[in-house]
Amino acid sequence: MLGMLPHRSLYHLAKKHGPIMSIRLGSVPTVVVSSPPVAEMFLKTHDAVFASRPKVQVLQSIYNGKKGIAFTELGPYWRSVRKFCNQQLFNASKIESFAPTRKEVLAHFIESLKEAAVAKEVVNISKKVGDLNEKMTLKMILGPVKKYEEFNLKELIDELTNLAGAFNLADFVPFLGAFDLQGLKARTRTLGEKLDKVLETIINDHQQQKQDDFVGMMLTELNKQMNPDGDIMDRNSIKAITIDMIVASLDTSAATLEWALSELIRHPSVMLKFQQELESVIGKRMVEENDLPKLEYLDMVVRETLRLHPVAPLLVPRESMEDIVIDGCYIPKKSRVLVNVWAIGRDPNVWSNNVEEFFPERFINSNIELHGHDFELIPFGSGRRVCPGKKLGLITIKLILAQLVHCFDWELPSGMSPNELDMTENFGTSLPRKTNLCAKPIYRM
Numbered sequence: 316m317l318g319m320l321p322h323r324s325l326y327h328l329a330k331k332h333g334p335i336m337s338i339r340l341g342s343v344p345t346v347v348v349s350s351p352p353v354a355e356m357f358l359k360t361h362d363a364v365f366a367s368r369p370k371v372q373v374l375q376s377i378y379n380g381k382k383g384i385a386f387t388e389l390g391p392y393w394r395s396v397r398k399f400c401n402q403q404l405f406n407a408s409k410i411e412s413f414a415p416t417r418k419e420v421l422a423h424f425i426e427s428l429k430e431a432a433v434a435k436e437v438v439n440i441s442k443k444v445g446d447l448n449e450k451m452t453l454k455m456i457l458g459p460v461k462k463y464e465e466f467n468l469k470e471l472i473d474e475l476t477n478l479a480g481a482f483n484l485a486d487f488v489p490f491l492g493a494f495d496l497q498g499l500k501a502r503t504r505t506l507g508e509k510l511d512k513v514l515e516t517i518i519n520d521h522q523q524q525k526q527d528d529f530v531g532m533m534l535t536e537l538n539k540q541m542n543p544d545g546d547i548m549d550r551n552s553i554k555a556i557t558i559d560m561i562v563a564s565l566d567t568s569a570a571t572l573e574w575a576l577s578e579l580i581r582h583p584s585v586m587l588k589f590q591q592e593l594e595s596v597i598g599k600r601m602v603e604e605n606d607l608p609k610l611e612y613l614d615m616v617v618r619e620t621l622r623l624h625p626v627a628p629l630l631v632p633r634e635s636m637e638d639i640v641i642d643g644c645y646i647p648k649k650s651r652v653l654v655n656v657w658a659i660g661r662d663p664n665v666w667s668n669n670v671e672e673f674f675p676e677r678f679i680n681s682n683i684e685l686h687g688h689d690f691e692l693i694p695f696g697s698g699r700r701v702c703p704g705k706k707l708g709l710i711t712i713k714l715i716l717a718q719l720v721h722c723f724d725w726e727l728p729s730g731m732s733p734n735e736l737d738m739t740e741n742f743g744t745s746l747p748r749k750t751n752l753c754a755k756p757i758y759r760m
């Protein structure tokens with residue numbers, strides 16, 4: 316009913332029915348939120364009521380009773396895991412400690428693009444940037460990634476995101492679960508076994524040789540009690556948190572990067588202005604992470620990209636924990652809540668009439684930031700469940716984007732003009748481009 320691009324269908328419905336809509340998906344009452352003030356009511360004023368997550372059948376059987384962070388219901392276990400992740404994994408010094416790794420991986424990447432430039436090759440940017448982001452992120456989560464190549468971890472994660480992104484009838488009409496009409500159960504079982512095997516290997520390796528990546532940090536807490544409720548950080552928790560981190564980090568940053576570069580290629584004057592900023596702030600050397608705070612136009616380009624192309628267009632679904640009335644609308648306990656940030660980014664009351672235009676200058680003298688406090692722009696969500704990887708994600712995106720634009724001009728293949736570039740979206744667990752972005756790099760340093 317909602318089609319292949321539900322965020323767009325819901326956006327059109329909200330224009331007709333308003334910023335709080337109540338719909339029924341199967342037997343699940345669902346509320347769709349589509350304006351900044353209403354989002355603030357759900358994610359700030361009544362955040363405690365809406366900060367849980369619904370159960371997703373596929374993930375439940377993959378995790379087999381294990382609990383991670385992203386899809387876990389609100390409660391003492393989630394609170395303890397979230398606190399641990401914020402303090403130990405996402406703190407500024409931990410993120411900073413992986414800067415040399417990011418620099419090294421990026422330098423190799425730029426060298427490979429230089430070779431492509433010499434050979435005048437067209438490069439599949441979507442794929443290349445996805446691989447680069449994967450290398451950077453997995454090194455931080457798992458350590459020596461090469462060692463795990465034989466397990467095809469990326470393929471397994473892709474299968475997981477396909478399964479989790481599929482519209483599973485059993486999530487909306489629970490009694491149909493027993494019939495497995497879509498054949499998801501069998502695929503889920505096989506995938507669960509494969510993932511378990513690779514995670515066992517990773518944990519065993521880390522137990523034999525201490526490492527300071529995410530898995531290593533979690534293992535320092537192995538079998539310790541996390542809270543007075545008796546929750547333990549056991550082997551299964553470590554596996555589930557590791558999977559959540561990988562799923563949450565890979566496609567999100569990669570999709571943001573391909574959209575940003577697509578928009579820059581489609582808007583040569585923005586590209587030029589960005590390159591001029593890089594030349595005047597950095598000059599003829601590589602971009603370093605400590606340059607990023609000085610690059611104001613880059614910051615506007617990233618905010619504008621995430622306004623038009625939020626990679627989680629309906630956030631991650633929330634579930635209400637009690638009956639509540641908001642703005643005259645009765646919302647029963649266990650309703651599903653979808654916040655349409657894609658629609659919010661196109662609200663003409665906030666963004667004026669040129670909402671569809673890629674125009675980073677709209678952020679000059681604007682105090683609308685990405686922190687999750689300005690409800691006009693919440694691609695990382697807000698409140699208790701706000702994305703804990705926001706800082707890491709933004710560093711990765713800005714560093715890669717700045718380097719790609721500083722070192723190269725980009726030409727579309729076969730004489731295609733910028734306005735012919737296909738910008739169709741592909742809705743799943745994230746919102747990447749439907750077709751890969753391909754272009755020819757021309758070295759300019």
Ligand code: HEM
Pocket residue numbers: 384385386397559560563564565567568571626627630631694695696697698699700701702703704705707708709712
């Ligand atoms: C462009 C990059 C990213 C975007 C746009 C993004 C967006 C989001 C969004 C919208 C949510 C749900 C927020 C809500 O319900 O209010 C979320 C949750 C989450 N993100 Fe991100 N994310 C990004 C990168 C990352 C990275 C790099 C990591 C980790 C390495 C990460 C880890 C997580 C986790 C663990 C959660 C679940 C939090 C919870 O439920 O408590 N994300 N993210």
